[in-house]
Amino acid sequence: MTPPDDNAAAAAGEAAHFRALEALYASAPVNALFDSQLEVIGAGRARITFATREDFFHAAGATHGTLYFKMLDDAAFYAANSLVSDRFLLTTGFNLHFTKPLKSGKVVAEGRWVSGRRRVFIAEAHLVDEDGEEIGRGTGTFMRSHIALSGLAGYRRPGT
Numbered sequence: 234m235t236p237p238d239d240n241a242a243a244a245a246g247e248a249a250h251f252r253a254l255e256a257l258y259a260s261a262p263v264n265a266l267f268d269s270q271l272e273v274i275g276a277g278r279a280r281i282t283f284a285t286r287e288d289f290f291h292a293a294g295a296t297h298g299t300l301y302f303k304m305l306d307d308a309a310f311y312a313a314n315s316l317v318s319d320r321f322l323l324t325t326g327f328n329l330h331f332t333k334p335l336k337s338g339k340v341v342a343e344g345r346w347v348s349g350r351r352r353v354f355i356a357e358a359h360l361v362d363e364d365g366e367e368i369g370r371g372t373g374t375f376m377r378s379h380i381a382l383s384g385l386a387g388y389r390r391p392g393t
Contacts, residue, residue, distance in 0.1 A: 246318075247276065249390040249391055250315070250318045250390070251273035251315060252273075252390065252391050253382070253388045253389055253390045253391075254271070254273050254279075254311055254314060254315060254388070255271050255272065255273060256387055256388065256389045257382075257385060257387040257388045257389075258271040258281075258307070258311065258387075259271070259387070260386065260387025261387065263303075267283055267300075267303075268283060268284040269281055269282065269283035269284075269304070270282050270283070271307070271311055273311055273312075273315050275315075276315055276316060276346075277312055277313070277315060277316055277345060277346030277356075278312055278315070278343075278344065278345055278346070279307075279308050279309075279310075279311035279312040279315060279343075279344040280308065280341060280342065280343050280344070281304055281307055281308050281311075281341070281342040281344075282339065282340075282341050282342075283304060283339075283340055283342070284337075284338065284339050284340070285300060285335060285336075285337050285338065285340060286337050287337060294336070295334040295335055295336055296334070296335040296336070296337070298329070298331060301329065301331060301335075301360060301368070301369045301371075302327070302329055302371070304340070304342040304358075304360060305327070305329060305342055305344075305358040305359075305360060305369060305370070305371040305373075306324055306327050306358075306371070306373060307342065307344075308342035308343060308344030308358035309327075309344040309345075309356035309357055309358040309371065309372070309373045309375070310322060310324060310344070310356070310373065310375055311344060312344035312345050312346045312356045312358070313344075313346050313349075313354040313355075313356040313373075313375045314375070315346070316346060316350065316354070317354075317377065317382075318382065319381065319382060319383075320377045320378055320379070320380065320381060320382060321378050321380040321381070321382055321385065322354065322375040322376065322377060322378065323375065323376050323377075323378045324373055324374070324375055325353070325373075325374045325375065325376045326373060326374045327371055327372070327373040327374075328371055328372050328373075329369065329370075329371040330369060330370050330371065331368070331369050332367050332368055332369055332370065333362070333366060333367065333368040333369075334368070335360075335362060335368050338362060338363045339362075339363045340360055340361065340362055340363070340368070341360070341361050342358055342359070342360050343358060343359055343361070344356055344357070344358040345357055345358070347372070351377075352376060352377050353374055353375070353376050353377075354374070354375045354376075355372065355373070355374055355375075356372070356373055356375065357370065357371065357372045357373075358370065358371055358372075358373075359371075
């Protein structure tokens with residue numbers, strides 16, 4: 234009899250966690266307001282693809298900064314939470330830099346874990362428009378909460 238492949242089991246568990254995080258994102262009521270999709274692309278990495286449109290504009294005719302913040306925070310958050318399979322992380326701080334105004338179109342938010350593995354995590358994210366130009370970036374700090382991921386209705390591992 235061949236012993237189980239611990240690496241294969243760990244990879245399967247990691248992939249199930251990533252898919253459950255994607256389901257959690259999709260289940261959040263706020264995300265019904267946006268045409269967006271999360272993909273956890275690896276440990277410490279997340280990507281959100283979304284579209285902006287005129288009803289997200291401020292009075293001067295470009296996308297309001299609230300959308301920049303939301304997508305940057307979410308991409309960095311999910312990059313960090315991809316490394317934590319038992320607890321929901323909370324954003325404790327976020328620094329945001331606007332680098333270019335955005336009219337409308339498809340945008341990608343890429344998040345990447347930077348440091349921290351125990352209680353506090355640091356992750357960064359950047360926004361790229363459909364022309365491949367950066368339009369914003371940010372860095373956040375995220376802390377383990379007392380909220381179990383398994384207790385959240387939207388966190389569904391495949392096959393459960």
